[in-house]
Each structure stands twice: as C-alpha cells, then as structure tokens.
Amino acid sequence: MLIFLIGMMGSGKTTLGKELATELNYSFVDLDAFIEEKEGRTIAQIFEQEGQERFRKIEREALQTIVANYKNAIVATGGGTPCFFDNMALMNAGGETIFLDVPAEFIAQRLSQSDLSTRPLLAGKTQSELFSFVGETLAERRQFYAQAKHIVARPPYTIDALLALFSL
Ligand SMILES: Nc1ncnc2c1ncn2[C@@H]1O[C@H](COP(=O)(O)OP(=O)(O)O)[C@@H](O)[C@H]1O
Ligand SMILES: O=C(O)C1=C[C@@H](OP(=O)(O)O)[C@@H](O)[C@H](O)C1
Numbered sequence: 001m002l003i004f005l006i007g008m009m010g011s012g013k014t015t016l017g018k019e020l021a022t023e024l025n026y027s028f029v030d031l032d033a034f035i036e037e038k039e040g041r042t043i044a045q046i047f048e049q050e051g052q053e054r055f056r057k058i059e060r061e062a063l064q065t066i067v068a069n070y071k072n073a074i075v076a077t078g079g080g081t082p083c084f085f086d087n088m089a090l091m092n093a094g095g096e097t098i099f100l101d102v103p104a105e106f107i108a109q110r111l112s113q114s115d116l117s118t119r120p121l122l123a124g125k126t127q128s129e130l131f132s133f134v135g136e137t138l139a140e141r142r143q144f145y146a147q148a149k150h151i152v153a154r155p156p157y158t159i160d161a162l163l164a165l166f167s168l
C-alpha cells in the first residue's frame with residue numbers, strides 16, 4: 001500500500017511519515033528529498049534558479065515516478081503538491097491519502113522555531129508575515145487537501161492518530 005501524507009508546510013508530514021514507516025516497516029519517501037537527490041540541488045536552489053512553475057513540473061514528475069515504482073511506502077509530500085495538476089487524483093488512485101489538518105496557529109508557531117531558509121515560500125518572512133501567510137495559504141489550499149480519503153483533524157497530531165486510521 002502507498003500512503004501519502006498531505007497538508008501544509010509544518011503540519012508534520014516528514015516527521016510523522018518517518019515514524020510511521022519505521023512502525024509499519026514500510027519504505028519512507030520524502031518527495032522533497034527525492035527531488036533534491038534526483039536534481040542534485042536543494043528545493044531552495046530550484047526555486048531560486050528556475051522559479052516555482054518549473055519546480056511544480058519537477059514535483060509532478062517525481063510523484064509519477066514514485067506512484068509507478070513504489071509498492072509499500074509512506075510518502076511525505078510537499079505542502080503544495082496536492083494543489084497542482086491532477087496530483088490529488090493521481091495520489092487517490094495510487095493509494096491512501098491522509099490530510100494532516102493542523103490549525104494554522106499551531107503550524108505558524110512550529111515554523112517560527114524552524115529554519116525558514118529551506119522553505120523558499122517562507123524565507124525572509126517576519127513572525128507576523130509568517131502567521132498571515134500560513135492562515136491565508138491554508139484557506140486557499142483547503143479545497144485540495146479536503147479531497148484526501150482520510151483526515152486527521154484533532155489534536156494530538158501524532159503517529160497514534162495515523163495508526164488508528166487503519167486500526168494498525
Ligand atoms: N507532531 C509534532 N509536534 C510538534 N512539532 C512538530 C510535530 N511534527 C513536526 N513538528 C515540527 O514542525 C516542523 C515541521 O515539521 P515537518 O515534519 O518538516 O513538516 P512538513 O514536512 O509537513 O513540512 C519541524 O520543526 C518539526 O520538528
Ligand atoms: O507548501 C509548499 O508549497 C512547499 C512545501 C515544502 O514542503 P514541506 O511541506 O515539507 O515543507 C516544499 O515542497 C516547497 O518548499 C514548497
């Protein structure tokens with residue numbers, strides 16, 4: 001089974017995805033890390049050198065490669081992945097999708113304590129810009145995230161909530 005974790009930057013896709021893969025003895029694939037390895041450059045460099053539009057095409061191709069080549073894996077997507085092309089339909093057809101619906105305030109709080117330079121959409125933002133950006137972006141993206149087959153919408157947003165979804 002392929003399990004895709006989707007949701008905003010800072011919702012915990014990478015962190016919880018790794019834990020879930022260890023717990024289930026599945027492979028773990030982080031879409032951003034997969035892209036960085038294939039491209040030989042960081043996500044920040046791709047944005048800087050070629051812009052977001054090109055990044056979204058690279059991201060789409062990487063997602064197609066993963067769907068075609070992995071069988072039992074947890075896939076941590078990027079926050080924007082569900083919102084471009086028909087990526088949401090591709091993931092729903094290829095496996096289970098789980099939206100980590102963490103409130104914007106939690107996310108902004110977590111991100112304000114992390115290194116923003118690795119996430120080009122956040123780099124250079126002040127605390128208050130970060131809080132408004134996360135709130136507005138989550139509102140715009142919710143229509144895509146809401147297409148997930150499963151939603152984790154109550155705290156604590158931990159691996160137990162993910163395991164409970166499948167009664168694993
Ligand atoms: N369940 C959690 N509780 C508290 N902090 C978390 C949790 N999940 C992630 N974080 C923190 O939030 C930040 C973003 O997490 P990350 O897993 O990279 O999110 P994503 O991949 O969704 O962008 C990291 O600093 C991480 O340590
Ligand atoms: O929300 C987004 O558009 C992005 C999220 C990032 O992944 P995370 O959600 O793992 O931070 C990464 O793909 C890129 O910086 C763009």
Ligand SMILES: [Mg+2]
Binds near residue numbers: 013076
């Ligand atoms: Mg991540």
